[in-house]
Amino acid sequence: MLEILVSLFVMSIALLGIANLQLAGLRFAQDNTYRTQAILLALDMSQRILANQAATGVVGGSNSYHLNATAANLTSTNPLDCRTVACATASALANYDVAVWRMMIADRIPNGTGEIEGEDGLNYTITVYWWDRAAEAGTELVEEQVSVTIPTL
Secondary structure (H helix, E strand, O other), X not given: OHHHHHHHHHHHHHHHHHHHHHHHHHHHHHHHHHHHHHHHXXXXXXXXXXXXXXXXXXXXXXXXXXXXXXXXXXXXOOOOOOOOOOOOOHHHHHHHHHHHHHHHHHHHOOOOEEEEEOOOOOEEEEEEEEEEXXXXXXXXXXXXXXXXXXXXX
């Protein structure tokens, strides 16, 4: 009888360890999904900037991606939609690009935000921030980022 109780105790400890490993694997898989989405979203914005170089710091450009990045917001109550109405300027398209990009971040990464920096208008750093799960239970969440720097031609 005692051997059965000891074997049940050892088996329960082993099953708890296996369950903990399974939970850790699920947590790491979710974190990697967010990281992959952040990289893809940063690359998406880099392609948008390269496609609309008139809104960058090239000769005659407006540097709209950097200057208007915080002002551009696409909401359901006040949509700026270049798909239904042609954007008249490169700056309007840049505002639309940033607004759509921010909506994609919000849809794909919980509590995610994005930032575009470009001091000279020719090099941009695109950063996506989100709250990652802490490695140890009981600690605070940590902020992580993915950055892509693009030299425009």
